[in-house]
Amino acid sequence: MNGATPATEGTTVKEEHGLLEIRDLEKHFPIKSGVLIDHEVGRVRAVDGVDLTVKEGETLGLVGESGCGKSTLCRTVLQLTPPTSGSVKFDGEELVGRSAKAMRPLRREMQMIFQDPYASLNPRQRVGQIVGTPLRIHGLASGESLKRQVNELLERVGLGPEHYNRFPHEFSGGQRQRIGIARALALRPKLIIADEPVSALDVSIQAQIINLLEDLQDEFKLTYVFVAHDLGVIRHVSDRIAVMYLGKIVELGPAERVYANPIHPYTLSLLSALPIPDPRANAEREQIILEGDLPSPANPPEACRFHTRCPYATEICSQEEPMLIHHGNGHWAACHHPLNREHPDAVAEALPELGKQPA
Amino acid sequence: MSLLEIQDLKVHFETDDGIVKAVDGASFSVDEGQTLGIVGESGCGKSVANMTILGLTQSPITSIEGKIMFEGKNLLEASPEEMQAIRGEEIAMIFQDPLTSLHPFYKVGSQLTEAIHVHRDVSKQDARDRAIELLELVGIPDPARRMRDYPHEFSGGMRQRVMIAMALVNDPKILIADEPTTALDVTIQAQILRLIQSLQDRFGMAVVLITHDLGVVADTANYINVMYAGRIVEAGTLDEIFYDPQHPYTWGLLGSLARPDRPRVKRLSQIHGQPPSLLAPPQGCHFRPRCPHEFDKCKQTPSLDPRSGTPAHLDRCWLPPEKKRTLRVIQGDQIGLEAPAA
Numbered sequence: 001m002n003g004a005t006p007a008t009e010g011t012t013v014k015e016e017h018g019l020l021e022i023r024d025l026e027k028h029f030p031i032k033s034g035v036l037i038d039h040e041v042g043r044v045r046a047v048d049g050v051d052l053t054v055k056e057g058e059t060l061g062l063v064g065e066s067g068c069g070k071s072t073l074c075r076t077v078l079q080l081t082p083p084t085s086g087s088v089k090f091d092g093e094e095l096v097g098r099s100a101k102a103m104r105p106l107r108r109e110m111q112m113i114f115q116d117p118y119a120s121l122n123p124r125q126r127v128g129q130i131v132g133t134p135l136r137i138h139g140l141a142s143g144e145s146l147k148r149q150v151n152e153l154l155e156r157v158g159l160g161p162e163h164y165n166r167f168p169h170e171f172s173g174g175q176r177q178r179i180g181i182a183r184a185l186a187l188r189p190k191l192i193i194a195d196e197p198v199s200a201l202d203v204s205i206q207a208q209i210i211n212l213l214e215d216l217q218d219e220f221k222l223t224y225v226f227v228a229h230d231l232g233v234i235r236h237v238s239d240r241i242a243v244m245y246l247g248k249i250v251e252l253g254p255a256e257r258v259y260a261n262p263i264h265p266y267t268l269s270l271l272s273a274l275p276i277p278d279p280r281a282n283a284e285r286e287q288i289i290l291e292g293d294l295p296s297p298a299n300p301p302e303a304c305r306f307h308t309r310c311p312y313a314t315e316i317c318s319q320e321e322p323m324l325i326h327h328g329n330g331h332w333a334a335c336h337h338p339l340n341r342e343h344p345d346a347v348a349e350a351l352p353e354l355g356k357q358p359a
Numbered sequence: 360m361s362l363l364e365i366q367d368l369k370v371h372f373e374t375d376d377g378i379v380k381a382v383d384g385a386s387f388s389v390d391e392g393q394t395l396g397i398v399g400e401s402g403c404g405k406s407v408a409n410m411t412i413l414g415l416t417q418s419p420i421t422s423i424e425g426k427i428m429f430e431g432k433n434l435l436e437a438s439p440e441e442m443q444a445i446r447g448e449e450i451a452m453i454f455q456d457p458l459t460s461l462h463p464f465y466k467v468g469s470q471l472t473e474a475i476h477v478h479r480d481v482s483k484q485d486a487r488d489r490a491i492e493l494l495e496l497v498g499i500p501d502p503a504r505r506m507r508d509y510p511h512e513f514s515g516g517m518r519q520r521v522m523i524a525m526a527l528v529n530d531p532k533i534l535i536a537d538e539p540t541t542a543l544d545v546t547i548q549a550q551i552l553r554l555i556q557s558l559q560d561r562f563g564m565a566v567v568l569i570t571h572d573l574g575v576v577a578d579t580a581n582y583i584n585v586m587y588a589g590r591i592v593e594a595g596t597l598d599e600i601f602y603d604p605q606h607p608y609t610w611g612l613l614g615s616l617a618r619p620d621r622p623r624v625k626r627l628s629q630i631h632g633q634p635p636s637l638l639a640p641p642q643g644c645h646f647r648p649r650c651p652h653e654f655d656k657c658k659q660t661p662s663l664d665p666r667s668g669t670p671a672h673l674d675r676c677w678l679p680p681e682k683k684r685t686l687r688v689i690q691g692d693q694i695g696l697e698a699p700a701a
Contacts, residue, residue: 065544065545065546065547066544172633174633175633202400202401202571202634203400203571203573203612203615203616204400204611204612204615204629204630205633206615206617207615207616207617207627207628207629207630208629208630208631210617210627211626211627211629211699214626229544229545230617231545231619232574232616232617232618232619233617235617235618235619235623236617236618236623236624236627237617255623256622256623259619269546270545270546271619272549273545273546273548273549274545274549274574274619275548275549275552275572275574275575275577275578275579276574276577276578276618276619276620277573277574277577277601277613277616277618278577278601278618278620279577279578279597279598279601280598280602281620282577282578287549289546289549289550289553290546290549290550293514293516293517293547294514294544294546
């Protein structure tokens with residue numbers, strides 16, 4: 001695990017450097033209305049000020065409920081959709097504001113694996129074509145050498161040369177996901193963003209794909225951003241975990257710490273809501289069941305966005321927005337009433353005005 | 360006596376490619392007040408078996424054999440009128456996707472009152488009162504106003520509550536819930552599972568919960584059927600399935616889970632290959648091609664019998680029980696199909 005950060009406790013500024021540095025990234029989608037002339041009547045704040053650093057060789061797990069902005073964050077980072085504001089640096093190079101042409105050489109270095117293995121493969125192309133296209137576009141291989149490289153890739157992900165000339169519909173979900181992985185791997189990227197890569201698959205196939213992704217990480221020294229809503233899968237694959245709620249990161253830290261000592265009440269309630277596949281452990285624990293639904297990101301609650309559903313909320317939570325602060329050992333959280341806090345004074349020292357608030 | 364008893368049910372579909380044996384000899388029963396969990400992966404026949412109970416799989420290409428006994432009557436021989444009276448009245452069903460199960464053009468209130476009018480001769484006002492009462496029962500705030508909303512105006516969790524309200528219209532004896540929380544987020548899933556349990560406690564109905572999620576059954580069921588490729592391969596109480604599983608497929612399912620409540624393991628144990636095509640399932644035990652413990656006898660189909668020593672714990676595996684107890688332990692106290700390769 002390489003989760004420790006050099007930042008001092010209680011600070012809000014992150015000085016670390018990583019393969020991917022996201023600073024104050026925002027993506028707002030306008031809500032428009034009007035008959036002839038559109039005018040903006042509101043904004044969906046899908047990603048609303050995200051700071052995140054992904055270090056080389058690590059797996060960063062990104063969790064949150066549907067609509068919390070995790071997929072938009074991925075797409076914005078890869079510039080598949082331009083951000084509203086903020087900065088994304090990959091290997092020290094700024095991505096925001098680049099033209100499509102200027103992005104192209106960098107795209108080789110970062111690839112994506114998608115959730116739906118049925119929708120993300122062109123049904124009219126053969127597997128060989130699908131996996132070979134990135135190599136061809138970037139002018140890395142052609143003819144016999146292209147075919148050889150594609151076959152090597154197929155073999156690496158557990159398929160064979162007999163699959164080269166088949167169409168996606170001839171494959172099962174798990175095999176299709178392998179094709180998607182081979183395609184992402186073709187350009188030997190440094191970073192792979194996997195958006196719910198196993199959630200469409202059955203349990204027994206999930207384990208195969210997760211093991212494959214882990215083997216590939218060791219072999220090709222890959223860095224992963226792994227998005228999932230399955231907290232079991234995330235715990236298994238991640239070195240560090242970021243928890244998102246309504247466009248913001250509410251907790252960030254080394255995987256084992258986040259699971260063992262969640263600081264943010266939202267993380268705690270996510271873990272608590274999850275049914276454990278162990279009847280005795282399930283019966284023993286006390287569940288916190290959150291009331292109500294996720295609020296709309298078009299009209300998020302004031303101040304702390306979780307205060308409308310939070311069992312620990314007090315007055316301050318609806319008045320002041322909590323900052324993402326360091327609670328020691330690389331564990332960050334944005335909460336006025338942090339749980340399981342090992343260094344309660346760190347916060348008070350760094351932000352004295354917070355210390356005065358009633359607990 | 361059981362409320363519902365399914366005996367050797369076979370549901371086969373004749374397609375251009377051949378006969379798909381979606382359910383190939385399933386026997387199980389549902390007792391009063393019980394929660395039966397049916398677990399299996401996609402295509403194992405768990406939904407088809409339960410839709411057949413309600414007569415929803417009948418078509419020119421379907422051939423159905425076996426018996427579905429409900430209150431002394433075989434539902435497979437019931438007339439369409441008799442089925443109509445049972446469906447929704449005695450046995451109700453809720454589905455995975457509440458958005459496609461509700462009509463998008465009608466207000467939720469009129470869909471609910473319609474369900475009441477179909478089965479009961481009541482006045483408009485009484486039906487409306489009953490509908491509001493039901494919405495309140497399933498935890499929808501401000502039910503009188505929500506009656507006038509369309510399905511798209513509800514969130515996923517609220518829609519599933521509406522579906523549950525609709526299923527409860529006639530106080531059914533059995534509620535079949537087919538992946539009721541799969542489309543929902545974990546926090547909402549927890550709300551819906553609690554709701555189903557509290558309604559069950561209150562009205563004493565039996566619940567058949569179909570799911571692929573072992574966490575969900577561990578949380579709610581008291582008896583479990585594990586299905587694989589059209590057959591029930593193991594059936595037992597919650598504790599028997601989780602702590603004394605007899606079938607290698609069950610071991611594989613338990614072993615390949617990434618556990619949220621335990622520190623990470625180095626590698627997940629996996630089941631190799633993929634489920635067989637139901638057009639041409641393997642001869643004998645259907646799990647044979649993926650099973651590392653296969654031996655000669657597996658070419659004969661094992662019947663679903665009590666093999667482990669407890670009468671209600673059934674499985675379809677030829678391995679001797681004492682051998683199973685050692686084979687299934689892969690590392691430490693972890694149960695799985697085989698230890699993960701390094």
